[in-house]
Amino acid sequence: MPLTDAALRLLKPKDKRYMKVDQRGLYIEVEPNRSKLWRYKYIFRGKEKRFSLGRYPGGSLAAARQSKRTRDGCLVKGLILLPSVNASS
Helix, strand or coil, X not given: CXXXXXXXXXCCCCCCCEEEEXXXXXXXXXXXXXXXXXXXXXXXXXXXXXXXXXXXXXXXXXXXXXXXXHHHHHHHCCCCCCCXXXXXX
């Protein structure tokens, strides 16, 4: 069952990292230090990969889903997903 914003707000840290699945590879990891990270798990050329989509609540559920859809489009085209790199760093 897909996550809701209300369910995300209620996620509490535990002693170990855990994840809650949204849909089709999108999930949120809840860290013991209270951070919540959006992740996307996918298969590329037969290998399982993970991609970070940002932090919650800075990155909303809707934004994470949109970012996942954008990356799905890249995978369909056979493009490798690379994190954004700040040109000034």
